[in-house]
Amino acid sequence: MANRCLYIASIKDFLEQERLSVLGSLHNNYHGDALTTTDEAWMGEIDILQQTLIPWKEEDAQVIFEYEIPRLGKRVDVVLLLRGIIFCLEFKVGQKDALQADVEQVMDYALDLKNFHRFSHDKIIVPILIPTRRETSTTEFQPSVYDDKIYNPIISGAEHLQDLIINVINNENASVSGTIDNWIISPYTPTPTIIEAARALYENHSVEDITRHEADKVSTDRTINYILQIIEQSKNQKKKSICFVTGVPGAGKTLVGLDVAIKQTYKDGELDKENGAVYLSGNGPLVAVLTEALARDNQKKCVAKGERKTLSASRREVSEFIQIIHRYRDNMLAKIKNPVENGIVEIDPEKAIHLEHTGYGEVEHVAIFDEAQRSWTHKRIANYLKRGGTYGNKLKVPNFPMSEAEFLIWSLDQREDWAVIVCLVGGGQEINTGEAGITEWIKALNSMFKHWYVYISNKLTDVEYAEGRVNELLQDNDKVTFAEDLHLAVSLRSFRAETLSAFVQSMLAFRPDAAELYKDVDSRKYPIVLTRSMDTARNWLRKQARGTQQTGILVTKVAARFKPLAVHILAQDEDNAVHWFLEDKTDIRSSNYLEDAATEIQVQGLELDYACVLWDADMRYVDGEWFFYKFNGKNKWNPENNKENQKYMLNAYRVLLTRARQGIIICIPKGNSRLTPEGFPEDPTRLPEFYDGTYEYLKSLGLKEL
Template sequence: MATKRTNRCLYNSDFKSFIEADPYYVLGCIHDAFHGQALTTTDEAWFGEIQLLQNVLLPWENEEAEIIFEYNIPRLGKRIDVVLLLRGIIFCLEFKVGQKDALQSDVEQVMDYALDLKNFHRFSHDRIIVPILIPTKHKTSSSLFVPSVYDDSIYNPLLTGEDGLQHIIDSVLRHENATLHGSIKNWIIGPYTPTPTIIEAARSLYENHSVEDITRHEADKVTTDATIAFILDVISHSKKNSKKSICFITGVPGAGKTLVGLDVAVKQSYQENGSFNEDDGAVYLSGNGPLVAVLTEALARDNHKKAKAKGEKKKLSDSQREVKKFIQIIHQYRDNMLAKIKNPVVDGKLEIDPEKAIKLQQSGYGEVEHVAIFDEAQRAWTHQRIANYLKRGGTYGNKLKVPNFPMSEAAFLIWSLDQREDWATIVCLIGGGQEINTGEAGISEWIAALNNLFPHWDVYISDKLTEPEYAEGKVNELLANNPNVEFSDKLHLGVSLRSFRAERLSGFVHSLLSFTQDAASLYQEVVSHGYPVVLTRDMDKARQWLRMQARGTQQTGILVSKVSARFKPLAVHVLPQSEDNAVHWFLEDKTDVRSSNYLEEAATEIQVQGLEVDFACVLWDADMRFDNGKWTFWRFNGKTQWIPEKNPETQKYMLNAYRVLLTRARQGMVICVPKGNGNITPEGFPEDSTRLPFLYDCTYSYFKSIGMKEI
């Protein structure tokens, strides 16, 4: 078997071809498949692993066995350093090059890989899996071979240095009496399918800590219950009649769209008798990395705490794994489907490559779930953005190059579900006016795909999608010639669950940003219903106000736009773009300096979209300024001045960023428009020309003009 090209790894080969290859050739193959710039240390590590394994695997050179470098576990976004498929056994190797000692975190890492394969990779469910940690300078090797406490054919992690690796592999083969030669056919393209064990654990976890607790809503569930019931009826009708259907759900910020999506995912997967229906499963998908990370961690931490209180021996990573059964990143779902297509694309038509995919009895070449719930569907990419992304080699890690990709992301996601040969339902959760990144298409791209490529799909759509925030108010026009459309008021979540006192907040924010005449009256209405919105020009006063408002475990936080640039003089640090940072910012308590409550680090619209705090400070920079009845938009050049932003599409995203920031607080907010710096140097020049008072004064005056109370 020669080296095969696949998007699931950076390199794979039979043992003989690998052992006989020039190490630099193998390294070149890895480089060719890698997207991103490999560091010198990474290069050295890969080269060292290649040379070591070419010697280690010599005793099995002539066997039917397979080696795989940097294997991507389907849909989980994790990569295993090296997988060996030898005599029907799966060896997971995690190298720590140059390291002498084994850290607990390293042992847990390689064990997690083994568990993820066992729980989510179809061709690993019934196999023996052996995780091996290799700190290359370690001097001893494991001598005991015992199954893990999970009783699932997984070994407890084995430990060895580079000198003992060959012996430990041989010892495992002897221990298992593994004498029959053979790899595992099609293992490398084995599909994502959760085991019943992980599915039942996920249900238990969800039931023990409802996402309702995370959203902390204070209103009744009448609206969400009606929406969930409508969607489940559509799913049932689609199944009964072998139809493909799509539902578009709208809602004001905080109305419970995420809650609805997760409830549908769980209720669809677990029928009335409480048992899992393997053929009717659903998955909740979001392109919002911070949202997925925070939801996953919040559920997992709570489950782990409750298990510990009961005396159960359960790791936090086990709880996290259970959550990932039904909460996943949309890009990993998308890329798992992209790995199955014929490439290059011929005549603009996507087709499955049967050599890259396994056809399953129920789902065919589609994914395993019948129902996919896409949160923040308005953020799906335009055709131009995803085509450019895939042309240069998409996903970080594995170079997924598709030079002539023919679809928008929305169209591809519909196409992915359309690969099922029986029935499917898509649920799109949509926030109005919340496209915040260049290349986010909004709802119009979904509708165009349905009209042009998937006319056989039934369309169920919120009656509020005709409003200006959605597709510029052209939804009716776009759907005029589609005969399969049904509008329903049950697909709109109009009551804010985030704060029952702020049902009109969304309307006020829309009015504030679009300069409608009712902004002042809407402001008074919001405030009179117990939702304070106050104004200041002093960050110390803003912090003091937040601390005075928050009681008990109520959460505060500072919010800024990602384009903001001049907040260092105010002792505000912008939170670095990392999912781990978002998790700490949202979930740590008031004793942890990483917590939002310390009011030192400010989160951007990217990190808070779909999430919320109790009381927020929206810190307004000079990137968006009021000027004679309109907004003007600016970008800082990183050195000396603000540059006008004239691209209309970018201006829309910048406006939407503030729309998101102004709707993140459950119970109240302070808007801080800084005074700037009007000081003059002895030579007669501005002390800080990037923060001159006039950059902020007009915006402050506009907010005062609609009656905002100043503190």
């Protein structure tokens, strides 16, 4: 069992073993050099427990040291399986005070076990924090208000630990016959956040390892293996290939992309620059948050192993394989003849060096484009380059002739040996003007790049992708293979409600099954509740989140009248997104402070545990239809009649409503019904009728009101 923990024994065997012998077992199973402080802590824990556990010496019970919560890389100091109760013990040897971060840490362990550890689902879990020098102990027990059999964290000094365990056993009337068989080898079914998952991938786990293991339904590893086979085949046959991967929101497309990038870039733990891959995303906040999360984690682990490593060195290493798409594009633009002549993009030999295999291409053979549907139309990129871009080199190209998709294929086509592009495609998720959808990629392959082999998800024919015209667009292309393995059908984001994205889709499209889908989501203990008060929404979020679970407020970028509700919009700078997502509850820049709201631009691809979606007057329900409005910045909402813009505005709500892993509260304000002394509306930009229809519609689907 050493792979799951560093030491496991019955209480009887543990009490009869020499303490140095227990320490030796911990050492033998520990990977890495145990520091003196680690030794001292372990010795303290062993001494305390060999005193504490004497009353239960003859019982069928187990003590487990350093239990690793599988695949999330967290270790619980000690798990005690006694009389059918799971005690999570977190020791702070030599400490007198209980710190908030320590209480949250032990609560997190209890929640992780409850939600994701199969043999803990229906058990009593008691998180206990033990600052060993504390002189008092919690005397009152408060089982969780969530009816999930988790005690609120208990705090005890070492002296009182035995009494505390006796009191819990009495409180639960736990009998001697209560045992938990095979707990240590329980299946584990986690759904980590994208940030946790990226960290675990970086530690050489597989996606399926770190995502939910109802393995018959989850196909991430099958998709990854299919892509890796195409890469290998393209390399061996010296050909160029493109794969289109589709998936429902939260299905793990980004994880698939990151995993392919990491597996190609790090072969057997060594950097393989010859055959490397780069993960590219136009989603600046996602790239910034993932890069910073991985860099912080990498640096912390290196320092723990005694290596000297700065945070900036870690950031550089991570940036090798996660990059912002515009910088990659601008790097290639710097190599072309400028201005472009006769509408043909060509390399300028004076600006680029020709290498034997690379040709004029970049070093990577494999480029993974996340959210490929968001690549820019020809019009948008041409206008952008005419002005001179805002990224990197501010290059001006006055008459650029290609769409972004076309140029990205052209960039990989510069390689003279082989290349693979992997496009990760979300359906119905274009949220910015000038995002081309998938059509541009297919048009480019049909016209300029007929020698490229196309591997495409059979779901790309659905209406969310290229308006359902994929078959028609590809019918004359003889290099197309449709593959079921390139579609991810199961949402991993919400481990509580796989039907959440289907409900959101139906609710926004007024489909008749919306109310039934809501019932299904609700039956899985995934709350979606309604309120008209931001105070109520904030209280609900604070009450739901335990341990370090993350909360936040979300609004669309078109929302305009949030200031009266004491909500501030997070500024677009990517550093703000990093702080919003990664700082803890003690930092006012954190999402948990519920002051700054993020927009669909900042949260696409990322997620929270619990979210409040603040619904403004930009999208209103009237008589079975959505009506769209944009604020003029002063005193009036103007109707938005442009169909393209309406699509982006609807998609914004689709993105926001699928960000929460464990529950959503939707706040639709009451507006301002007060009149001035002269009888006019006090605030004509927030009239109740702007909001009431939407509220009544959601209520009619059965959503609970707070």
